Amino acid sequence: MAERVPKAGDLLRWAAVGFHTAALLAALVVPAYAVLDAGGAFFGAGHSASLTGVLNVRRWLTLLENTGVVCGVAGLTAVVAGICLGLLAARTDMPGRRALVGAALLGACVPVYVSAVFFLSLAPTLLGFGSAALCGFLYGLVYAPLATLVLGATFRAAGRELEELALLDAGRAKVLLRVTLPQAAWGIVAVVMIVTLFVATDFTIADLLIVRTFSEECYTQYQLDHGRIGPLLTSVPVMLVLAVLLVVVERRYRLLGEDSPWEAGAKPSTLALRRWRIPAGVAAGALVAAGAGTLLVPLVLRLRPLAGLGTAVANLRHELWTTTALAALGATFVVLPAGGLAWAMARGTRLRWLVAAAIILLLAIPAPTVGISLTALLNRPGLLGAAYDSPVVVAIGYFVRFLPIGVLLLIPAVRRTPCELEWAARVDGCDWLGVHRHVRWPALRRDAVLAWLVVVILCFGEVGATMLVVPPGWETTAIRAFTLMHFGVYRDLAVLALLSIGCILLPWGGLVWLLARRRTCES
């Protein structure tokens, strides 16, 4: 164990506490500012005349209905696809299960704007303007791969004993319906929550189809000369609804606590497909190949004529570099404090409730609200203004949006670490620094890399906040694609979408390697 260094250790301890608190407060300033500013406007007499349109209850009900339909259809689509594919990948002896999981992981990594370009190139004439159900269905397809992964993990964590007992009295199908699926209810709820949060705070596809969700309305109101108060007030109901949903789901299913169901127990039994084994494998492979082909081929066809393709690629070099750099920077901003905050959250320190409140608020805040608040907070003389003028403002936006994701991704790693390890280290004479060096960091580092890669991927596709704060000359690929896709899918956009997938392959490869390594270590 490390030598005791009391003074340096104490200093570092306070520095670390200060750093984590500052990071948390910095992220919290944005939703807090949004809520306070909107609240001030609500009670302030000066704004009341201009806010009558914004405070229209019918309008809020319409937005709530549209957002509900979009999130509901998206959740339903993702859950249905996730249950089918997740069951096949996690609980059957179907050949090619690993390939299916790899494909789902790749699908989950594809940014929303790239998926939107796929849909546009596939069926530009089918897209119906104003259809909330279609918008939800498209979002559902975007998040179906993620649902497959989450529900696959859920099915793997299902209790083996209960199923085996049930199999004594009933057939496979009945056990699946009556035992396995109810056991996976928390996973289904988790998928619905994840999809709801991502969809309700994003407007990429909603704006394309002119569907008035809260997030789209917040963006539109800001662009419509309503200052920042109107859009901020617009976003308050959805923030409240999402925050209440998060609290209810967490209280009901305890997804984050010590008794969280995420950890797999004994390996669950495998459903033997028998004579359907090969056909099921072929069908799943064909489904994935057909899906990928149907989406990719129209896009590849739009690359013609091939002359000048090199120039088109070269023209996008700056955006690709900018996006990669800013995504890496944003993910680093997120992961640096996320480990400590995850520890505070999972181990019940005094910061726990502050961290929990911050996570809920940050998850619930629509992306345009982050952009609007950042503009109001940072566009001032001095150091803040320097940050606003530089591309760092985009990374700050990523930090605010994805800090909760980073923390949530690291909580399982904290929970996997037995408290006894820390006690043993202290008994052996380790001070605060020693415990961190010998227990906490080794416990978190692998998951920290994983969380970093996931957040890089999320940053890569961020549109809502970036759109409002991106400084001149620092356009990201997501913003370039978002502005281009309203003109239809032409060669530039096809090149951009395909290059974006190329860029995603690197973090995807990292994730595959890390997950495969973890699986090997666990077995």
Added chain:
Amino acid sequence: MRVVAAIMGVVMLVSLLGGCNRKPPDEVIVYTALDRQFSEPILERFAKQTGIQVRTVYDSESTKTIGLVNRIRAEAQRPRCDVFWNNEPVNTIRLKDERLIQRCEPAEAANYPAADRDPEGCWFGFAARARVLLVNTDMVKPDDCPTSVRDLADPRWQGRTGMAKPLFGSTATHVACLFAVLGESEARALLDGFRLNGVQIVGGNKTCAEMVGRGQLAFGLTDTDDAIEEVDAGHPVKVVFPDAGDRQMGTLLLPNTLALVKGCPHPEAGTQLINYLLSAAVEQELAAGPSAQIPLQGAATQSSRVAKLADLRPMPVDFAHAAQIFPTAAKYVEEKFLAP
């Protein structure tokens, strides 16, 4: 694990080094509402010729023009934009009325008619587009061809016509100009007619033109730059300059406008860019290019492929009045076209 961390570090470092440029000694920041494909080559040429680096914020079609205007408003306390290259005049005039743009004296401005520039030297118009009806010739017989924007309210075409979201871009400007020319009550009645006749509201003018080209709409209200691309693509379409008859209100012509933002960080480079953009060469380039814009100054010898200025019957609209009435028009549109 260390290898992964090392790769992570190298990727980040290389990305940062590759992505970040040092701040150049001389630069100009442009917010442009003109479509990127048309404005980018011109701005790049300016950068090449002068050595001044141009940093640009391009517009999004879904919140065209208004998004950039509000961004300039949001940054008013600490402006970041030097030159606002708008693709219409009304919102530039609104910025002038709010004292968010400043006077400048580009020499090239003298070559333009007085009507196309601000008498106080705050904004300068050049290279116009027209608001036109793009008609699908497979779906509309020559005898039935629409000749006026009022045909959008004709029950014969119920549910088969389209226009862009009238909250943003040139469509919002068109609505404001209708309010200015027809008067508020007549303009409201006309737009109510559009709405009741099932005019489809689509994502942008480009989308509207594409839908006409594909046969999803019989005709639609759009801009000449979007319409001409459908013509060039060989789709069965025809461009109609609406309301060109003697007793009609005329076709709305919207010049691009240039303005120097008040308190901008690079006023000299900004004025230099405005002067460059007002040159006859740029107007000719915009006329000859894919956007086929209509030159306004006599020195530009190139005529647009869509029309000659002399052949058009422009709508006699007072843009300053349209700018004043814009909030009223926008409020009406928001209530009627965005209402729950």
